[in-house]
Amino acid sequence: MTDALLAVDRLSKSYATRAGTIKAIDEISFTVRPGEFLSIVGPSGCGKTTLLMLLAGLLPVSGGTVRVRGLEVRGTPPNMAIVFQDYSRSLFPWLTNERNVALALHGARLSKAEARDRTYKALAEVGLTGFERIYPWQLSGGMQQRVAIARALVVSPEVLLMDEPFASVDAQTRATLEDLLLEVWRQSKTTIVFVTHDIDEAVYLSDRVVVLSKGPSHVVTEIQDELPRPRDQIVTKEEPLFAKLRGEVFGLVMGARRHAAEERRS
Amino acid sequence: MRLQSWSFVIPCILALVATACSGAPVQSASSSSPSAAATVTAQPTAAGPVAVKVTTLALCNESYLYWGMEHGIFEKHGLKVETVKTQGGSAGIAAIVSGAADFSFTNGLTAILSFNVGFPIQIVAGAYESPQPPKPPSQALFVKPDSPVKSPKDLVGKKIGVNELGGINHIVTAAWLRKLGVNPQDVNWVALPFPQIVQGVVQGRLDAGQAALANIGANDVRVLGDPFREGVNKVIFAAYLATNSFIKDHPGVSEKFQAAIAESIAAVEDPKNLDAQFALAAKNCGNDPKVLAKQPQQEYEAAIDMATMEDMGKLLIQEGYLTKAPDMTKLVPEFARKK
């Protein structure tokens, strides 16, 4: 446990509604090692996004703890960055790409020149050199999400949380972005927690996949993903291990769903 | 591209609509055509009295009107009066021109001004005039008791409250200042309702104000003078107007109206009716009868003095509202004149 960068311990979340208290997350525990690429999958509506918001400190927890380097998370810590699913709303349309990225450096008290250097470098890392002065809404969806990734990378985070970041882009763009993300990860050696509903994506990207049950969600199991790196959209996905892992996770997710359905019936 | 054909059709439709819409109401307002609107009111019923609509400002001064209605004087003259409240004499003129009323309660100067620009109206009856000596004053130009304004000359550059810009009080006060050697242009005129003129002066927000003594009441002010007595000859404070087409289409009705007003005036001026008159007026204008009894009486007069009319024409020329006085004999028909 001591070598964990991110430690989640018996994390719970419930909401008060008119119909009574609804439990969304029920005592989830897992840890993330430094430099690890961890994916979280689960049936739709299982509270993946809620979990990520709890990890980021954007929602108050109802029970348990989230610790980054042993410090309990209350509000997003400085060494963490988040990429949201909906780029059209997480990027601010009134700011140019450059200013959107630079906004992440706001609290860092850098000189103007240094902030500008880092901003341009981050945008270059995601392949957006030359697009600094235009607005995000002048770009395609995939390119907007690159701006969001650049904004996350510009603070050189130790932990990068991603909430279904490629769910709103088309399949080809998604493949390109996945490979871009792997390349960025390899170079920056950051730790990534990646929430997705896409099992292929989780298996293709990760070192380890955490499978959640349907709500109130808890961890069903963790699967080690030892596919060789560097990964490749064609070669990796043709590996027998890929098909095996994929089938395994798929079965667990479907099982989690069936399980939930039975529980509800009883 | 299908839209292109629309682009010619719609302007045409809009143009048609625009002209058609404005067409309907104008007809009734125009002077040349026989007034359709006027025939709506003033219908002589088979045997009963003719119904006429008379505008009112609901002033305490209109006590003769309330008296005539209450005591059947209009019925005696074959008329049934219904009052229509307006906010000001010029609104009354618009009301009779539009046919919303038959007789408009309007001051003499406004009547002359509107006649001069071509309104098809005549003065069919008088109501009251500005009281002249030896009658006690009823109007005042006043300041705060401790005001630095000692004489009208001190009013240069000061704010004077009057109830209406270009109204009778404004014009007469301006003439008064002119007579006392002050150019009315050098004074700042402010339009305010009477109660607020009085309060404005008392609270020091206005340097001076013009109002009836009735409006001032018990408020502590210093009176500089009565512009209506010292500034001008007698003016007609209030009179009744009717449109030319109404007079033409309803022969005899205006004469009856004038006669009924005259009789009502005689009744309210009868000393034995005074208390009843105050009670009736108070009921209609929302004031206290005891307060009314203390006020100076108006100079009621149902007939129009042509000499006064000529004087008022000269006043309007002097004050720059007219370049040439209109033909007063066309404004005041024979029956309404003082014999």
Next chain:
Amino acid sequence: MTPLLSAAGVTAAILVWAAVTVAGVVPAQTLPGPAPVAARILTLLTDREFYEQFLDTLTTWVLALGITGVVAVPVGLLIGYFAFLRRPTELVIHGLRSVPSTALLPVAILFFGLGLQMKFAMVAYAIIWPLLLNTAYGVRSVDPTAMYVARSLRWSTPRSLVGVVLPSAAPGIASGFRIAGGIGLVVVLSAELLGASRGIGTVLVRYQQSDQPDFVYAGIVLVGALGILLQYTLGQLELRLIPWSPAAR
């Protein structure tokens, strides 16, 4: 919690009002204290004549909003739908809407007399512009996909207008009605204060002329309360009629 705070807010305002009058900042002749005004409110509420004038004002408002709406919404749909109409109508609308309807009072009296028609005309003149503009803006916010659907179904222009454009523009239209409702009440009152022969405004003028400010302010408070009630009613209507509006979310 919210109703409690609101009640506290109203109470605080009344206390401030009382303090201002007691301290004599504003003379009682100009602004009477809350107690006499409250007493006059009771007097007015039980006064049959006031009630009739109140109804007259309300009727004018309802009629004006309804009839002007029936005219303005279709015209606004056309203005918004046909791009070539946009600039010429906007030019005219922005020019005309700047003219206070009270300035047109003499003309309104000339054409419509002193009664309901005149007040109606004054209100209609004041509120037709926000209705037209909001309807036209609402039309321009129609999702093009919805229009493609209508076209793929081979709907005629009138049918698309009613079936797609009108519902999409409905939230915009509703906000036009809310603005128009507020302006409308103010204009009915102004018309009554300045020229009409019936309505609450004429009552206020009479009390003002006879120097009874307690009645005047009682009337003003009642008018403000009426305004709140009417705005609330319009809001509820919007929720019922346009469940897809952002206000209903």
Next chain:
Amino acid sequence: MVTGRPLGPRAAARGWLERPIRVLGAIWLAVVLLVAWELKFRPGESVFMPPMSAILGAFVQQWFVLDPGQLFVTDHFQTNAVPSLLRLAQGWTIAAAIGIGAGLVLGIWRPALAFLNPLIRFGMSTPSTALLPIVIVVFGITSSMNVALIAMGSTWSVLINTIDGVRSLDPTMINAARSLRLGRSAFFWRVLLPSASPQIFAGLRISLGIALILMVVSELYAATSGIGHVMVFAKTTFRFVDMWSAIVFVGVLGLLLNGLFGLVEARVLRWKLESSRGAGGS
């Protein structure tokens, strides 16, 4: 084509004719209405409604003069339009400042909104002209009285719109901003204010129209100069050409102000206008 260009691609081919056609496309309705008025109200037809040519003639003659030394405006303009415009500018600026300032506070701080909400609704429904007596007591019979009346009447729409704008801030944007650890002031200036700005501008636009109307209305009473003062004086002395000329002046002023406002808005809200157009088109 719901949002097609006014004239379509054919216009481009017309070359030098394009501009005049565009102008014509914008003004034809106004011209049709003016001509209809002219044809309907011939001289002598109605005292209240003079012919449009007479009104426009008086309008130009009364307000403007071909003298650069006078800045092309008449003394009449200087003594009446200038004070009116100053009052409008001051009143509207105050309304905007109070409306935006209070709106931001109330939008963020819910209990304060609950506290003041009934009073705001009440203030909105009270005709500001009915408050004239109090305003006179507080401000006297001075230009500040008109300014106060304009400000009181036109604050509400800015206030309400600002509150709505703040409260409709997208939750994802709030989360994104929090995840960037923006401080209070950075959040306010970089996120909250820009995101509420389209609504704030909508409120400002409405309030500018109201302010212009109140400028005239407030001058009908208790003013010693101004366009409203001119209008009411012309009305009571039956100079209807002069009254209409003042009305035309106000209408033209409204057009100009609205146009100017549109230019400023297009600049400040470029991101909004273009991003929504982009989203609609794709």
